[in-house]
Structures are given as structure tokens and as C-alpha cells.
Amino acid sequence: MLENILIVGAGPVGLTLACELARYGIGVRLIDRSPEPTRTSKALVVWSRTLELMDRMGCSAPFLAAGLQARGATLRSGGQVLGSARFTEIASPYPFALMIPQAETERLLTEHLAGFGVAIEREVALTDFSQTSDAVTARLLHADGREEDVATSFLIGCDGAHSRVRHGLALPFEGQAQGDEWWLADVRVAGTGAPPPDEIAVYLHRDGPLVLFPIPGGRARIVATVGAIDPDRPRPDPTLAAMQALVEARAGGGMFLSDPVWLSPFRINERKVSQYRTDRVFLAGDAAHIHSPAGGQGMNTGMQDAVNLAWKLALVLRGEAAPDLLDSYGPERNAVGAMVLRNASRLTAAATLAHPAAQAARNLALRALLGVHAVRDRMAATMSEIEIGYPDSVLSEGPGAGLRWPPEHDAGPPPGAGGAPRFVLYAEDGPESAALGARFPTLLAPEARPSPDGLLHLVRPDGYVGLSAPAGDGEKAGRYLARLVPA
Known part of the structure; x- marks a missing residue:
């Protein structure tokens, strides 16, 4: 293999990048400060475009075997169906949302990476780095206290919202935190009021939205707003009983929760860097952009950052393309990150409208719009990310250039x-x-x-x-x- 690239962060984004670089014959070191992979579901959805790219990676089959295929999303309010988006109309070999816990995503990508002879180096933290025109020197801290200086051609920060790499570059993470507190619960759901097991169910309520995502193994993720954050009066953490009460209030009776494996409060942040690259150091995934989980785009966008960057790094390191090919990564993915952030923010804002008149107008508009076949198709295509492209890229020339090749x-x-x-x-x-x-x-x-x-x-x-x-x-x-x- 050719010289190593150092990737910081072994979540789905870092794993995707390492897999692609290894597939292209590039040496990789993948480090993570955590002693073990995530054990919780976290990001749940792998969308159609990501599955298409996994085909190119050579790893889609085990994901399809492990996941649950959600065929649509239905919006309800006050016991009435406002409308549905059918993912079966997505123009892709994968016309569905693949529901799979992030813990499984990481496990499958780790196994795929092992097929190239690469293992994650755990309990290894990046503490500092510097760069010249020729290389990056990174200081690593191992679990036993040993420090190691590493010279690498490129350093890639896939280390999440609190990225050490981003902080080392002193890049502003511009944006804001959304004002509401949210609760989530991974539970079993039973009863006659439960939605179909292959459906994402959205319940719009005067007190805020509640969303149910199916998970393989008969489980579901439930998320809901519980009101504005008040630092002077913090809420207790969610309990199973509190989540059951929320479900009964917002989704109606006949749905019974049990066997919680994860209950947690969270807050939505919407932030993004303005540049994804500083010379030989790059950012990808949550290190570069974080946004509302509405639409389930976050992990998918980050994994697609990695796919975009990997082939460019590989061609440059192999001496088969000029170094300025790497200049295209930031503009291409920055535009996508801004679009995803904007769409997720709009969805969240619409779902969390507080004024009764605004809620009523929203519900009427949704009922009308979701009754139009073309609107439903467009919504599904946007969520699936098959419409993402790079028409304004320096690498795009001619009619239709920059679009996804079917x-x-x-x-x-x-x-x-x-x-x-x-x-x-x-x-x-x-x-x-x-x-x-x-x-x-x-x-x-x-x-x-x-x-x-x-x-x-x-x-x-x-x-x-x-x-x-x-x-x-x-x-x-x-x-x-x-x-x-x-x-």
C-alpha cells in the first residue's frame, strides 16, 4: 500500500473513508479515543443514495440483510391522516429507507474494513498537529500514556461535533442551538394503535411533534419535543412512564411501550464550517456540519462526504491526478452540507410551530400538498438524496454534468x-x-x-x-x- 493517511474518528464517516481508501490501495490509520464502538442506535436511517454508493464500495448486501425496509412516512394530527410519502416511488434500486441502528452500521463497516487488513486503533487520541507544504505531523496519546508523533500526507477529521481537528484549525462552527428540549426512547411498541412496522409515523400535536421510527427486531425509536429549554428549571430525564404519557397525549391510545434500552434528552444544534479543507487537513461528517435529525440526513451526508473525498485523495496519492483535484472537495460538499442544513432546519421549524393558527395553516397545507403525486415524489426523492449533485463544480462540464449517474x-x-x-x-x-x-x-x-x-x-x-x-x-x-x- 502507499503511504498512510491518518483518519481521526471511527464512526460511520471515518469508517467509510477508511474502507474506500483501503479499497483503492492507500494505507490508512484509523484512530478513535473511545475504548469501544457505540452501543446505542443513534443515527438510524441509511437512504437510497448511500446504499447505491455502498454498492460501489462492495458492502451493501450485509446492510440489506441486517436492516428493516421502511416503505413510507405518514403524517397524522388529531387522529386524522394528513398525508403520506411513499418511498416506493424513489427512482433507485433501493426504494426505501433502510432502518438500521448506528451500532450495526459501525459493526458492518468495521468488518468490511477488516477485509482490507485494517483495524481501528482504539483509545488513541489526537492531541495536537501541525502541517507544512509536504506533510502533517500529528501527536497521538495512547491509553498507556505513551505519546507518538506521526508524519502523514493528509489528516482527516471525522471526529464529530466536538472535533479536535476542527478546533486545531481554529475554524468557526457557525450556527445555533434550537430552543427546544427533545426526548428519545428506544423501546418495544405494541397494541392496536401502533403504526405499521414498515412505516415512519409523524404525529403533529399542539404541544409539539412526536415521531416513531421502526427499528429491526421489533423495536422503535420515539422522539418528541417537551418544550423550550429553561436553564433555571431543568427537566428530569425521560422515563418509560413519561414517554408513555407523551405517546398517549400526542398519538392517541392503543400504543404500549416496554423494554427501554435507551432513554435520553437531547438538543438540536444546527452548525457548519465555511471551509472543509485547510491545506493538508480535511473535515468530514459532523466535524464539518451538524443539523436537525429531521429527515435522517446527517450520517448519510457525512458518509457521502467520505466517498467524495476518498477517490480524489487516492488519485492524488497514486500520482495519477494533479493535487488541485482536491480543491473540488470543499466546494462540492460545502454546497451539499448547506442544502441539507437548510432543509432539515425548515422541517424542524414547520413541525415545532407553536401558535395554534400557524399549526392549523400548516396542517391544511400539508393535507393539500401531500395529496399531489408530484409533491410526494419530490419529497421522497429529496429525503433519499438521489437528487444531490454537483452541477456547479469545476469538475462538471456539459449538459447534465454533476448529476448522479443512474x-x-x-x-x-x-x-x-x-x-x-x-x-x-x-x-x-x-x-x-x-x-x-x-x-x-x-x-x-x-x-x-x-x-x-x-x-x-x-x-x-x-x-x-x-x-x-x-x-x-x-x-x-x-x-x-x-x-x-x-x-
């Missing part, structure tokens, strides 16, 4: 399977395609694939369109690839 147009193993990341040329087979492959053997997959629409497309290693051009315009494709080649 998985049904893929043929054969994804680029990077068993080796380095590669662009894929979709074009008519012929001497021009062969000439491009011969000219750029370290950037292009060995064989062109049939174009589904007669145009020429260069698809990036992460499954987004880099270039769209007229059929036979190998010259434009050549210019596109030539600007990625090291000088």
Missing part, C-alpha cells in the same frame, strides 16, 4: 473495484474510445461502456457525471481528462 446504466464492476479509482467512459465503441483509454490508462477504466442516450459521458468514480458531450467528441473528453493529469 445506477441502472452501470454495467460490470464499479470503477475502483479491486484497484484504483477510475472514470468510466460511456460512448459508442470505436477507435476514438480506444484512443482515449490508451492515452489516459490511469484515469479511465479499461473499456468503454455503451452510452444509454447516444451522447458521450465521463462518469466519476463516485457515480456522478463529470462530462457530457456530443457523441464522438473524443477531443472534448481528452481535454477534460488532460486537465486532471499531473503536470
Whole structure:
């Protein structure tokens, strides 16, 4: 393997990045200060786009086997159904929300990483770092008190909302905390009032929303607001009896909670850095952006940060792409992070409206909007993240460039399977395609694939369109690839 990259934080984001780099033949050290992985459910949803990217990673099958497929979400108020969003309409091989506890996500990614011969180094903390134009020097503290200085090509902070890497860069984490206190409970739910086991159930109530997420094994996550935070009158922590009372008040009778494995208060923070990179140090996941859990986008967005960054780091470290390829990571993912933050904030604000007139207007609007097929489809597509793209990226050229390449147009193993990341040329087979492959053997997959629409497309290693051009315009494709080649 090539020289090591140091990744700080072995949650889903750090694990995804380590898996992808190892798949591309890059040496990785993955450290985490915690002595063990998370034991709680935390982030629950793996969305369609993340599952598509897991296909490219080669690890979707065990996730599908372990998870529960939620087919839709239903909004209710006062015992009446306001409307539903059906995930079955998502234009993806995975038209559902895969419900899987974060503890399982981490376990499966850890097993996938072990297949590349890489293990997490636990009880190892980053205490300091500095960088030059050539390397980053990081100081690590081990559990036995031993200190270690490590030189690495790049340092990646995947170390969460309280990121030591972000603090070391002195980057502002701009935003605010939402004013309400929330409770969560992971419990068993039974009774005639329980929603279907493959449905996310949202109950809008005058005192605040209550949401029920199904979890594999007959369990559910319940979250609810319990009012504004008052530092002078702190609330007691939630109990099973208190959660049962909340459910009865907001969702109606006939639903019985038991066997709690996690009861906790929490507060929603909405914050983001303005830059994801400082020279040889990068941020990904919660280290760069945190937001409301509405929509379940947080972990998915972070894992997609990792996929975006991994192929770029790999091509640069392998000497197959110019270092300025890395300049595209921050702008691409910063725009996505801002969009996700904005959408989650709007959903939370709408759900937590306090004035009765505003609540009534919201409910009327939801009933009308969710009665429109196109609106329901758009909502599901947004939640699934299949609409995320990079149309404004410096790597996007031509009509439709920057958009997700539909998985049904893929043929054969994804680029990077068993080796380095590669662009894929979709074009008519012929001497021009062969000439491009011969000219750029370290950037292009060995064989062109049939174009589904007669145009020429260069698809990036992460499954987004880099270039769209007229059929036979190998010259434009050549210019596109030539600007990625090291000088």
C-alpha cells in the first residue's frame, strides 16, 4: 500500500473513508479515543443514495440483510391522516429507507474494513498537529500514556461535533442551538394503535411533534419535543412512564411501550464550517456540519462526504491526478452540507410551530400538498438524496454534468473495484474510445461502456457525471481528462 493517511474518528464517516481508501490501495490509520464502538442506535436511517454508493464500495448486501425496509412516512394530527410519502416511488434500486441502528452500521463497516487488513486503533487520541507544504505531523496519546508523533500526507477529521481537528484549525462552527428540549426512547411498541412496522409515523400535536421510527427486531425509536429549554428549571430525564404519557397525549391510545434500552434528552444544534479543507487537513461528517435529525440526513451526508473525498485523495496519492483535484472537495460538499442544513432546519421549524393558527395553516397545507403525486415524489426523492449533485463544480462540464449517474446504466464492476479509482467512459465503441483509454490508462477504466442516450459521458468514480458531450467528441473528453493529469 502507499503511504498512510491518518483518519481521526471511527464512526460511520471515518469508517467509510477508511474502507474506500483501503479499497483503492492507500494505507490508512484509523484512530478513535473511545475504548469501544457505540452501543446505542443513534443515527438510524441509511437512504437510497448511500446504499447505491455502498454498492460501489462492495458492502451493501450485509446492510440489506441486517436492516428493516421502511416503505413510507405518514403524517397524522388529531387522529386524522394528513398525508403520506411513499418511498416506493424513489427512482433507485433501493426504494426505501433502510432502518438500521448506528451500532450495526459501525459493526458492518468495521468488518468490511477488516477485509482490507485494517483495524481501528482504539483509545488513541489526537492531541495536537501541525502541517507544512509536504506533510502533517500529528501527536497521538495512547491509553498507556505513551505519546507518538506521526508524519502523514493528509489528516482527516471525522471526529464529530466536538472535533479536535476542527478546533486545531481554529475554524468557526457557525450556527445555533434550537430552543427546544427533545426526548428519545428506544423501546418495544405494541397494541392496536401502533403504526405499521414498515412505516415512519409523524404525529403533529399542539404541544409539539412526536415521531416513531421502526427499528429491526421489533423495536422503535420515539422522539418528541417537551418544550423550550429553561436553564433555571431543568427537566428530569425521560422515563418509560413519561414517554408513555407523551405517546398517549400526542398519538392517541392503543400504543404500549416496554423494554427501554435507551432513554435520553437531547438538543438540536444546527452548525457548519465555511471551509472543509485547510491545506493538508480535511473535515468530514459532523466535524464539518451538524443539523436537525429531521429527515435522517446527517450520517448519510457525512458518509457521502467520505466517498467524495476518498477517490480524489487516492488519485492524488497514486500520482495519477494533479493535487488541485482536491480543491473540488470543499466546494462540492460545502454546497451539499448547506442544502441539507437548510432543509432539515425548515422541517424542524414547520413541525415545532407553536401558535395554534400557524399549526392549523400548516396542517391544511400539508393535507393539500401531500395529496399531489408530484409533491410526494419530490419529497421522497429529496429525503433519499438521489437528487444531490454537483452541477456547479469545476469538475462538471456539459449538459447534465454533476448529476448522479443512474445506477441502472452501470454495467460490470464499479470503477475502483479491486484497484484504483477510475472514470468510466460511456460512448459508442470505436477507435476514438480506444484512443482515449490508451492515452489516459490511469484515469479511465479499461473499456468503454455503451452510452444509454447516444451522447458521450465521463462518469466519476463516485457515480456522478463529470462530462457530457456530443457523441464522438473524443477531443472534448481528452481535454477534460488532460486537465486532471499531473503536470
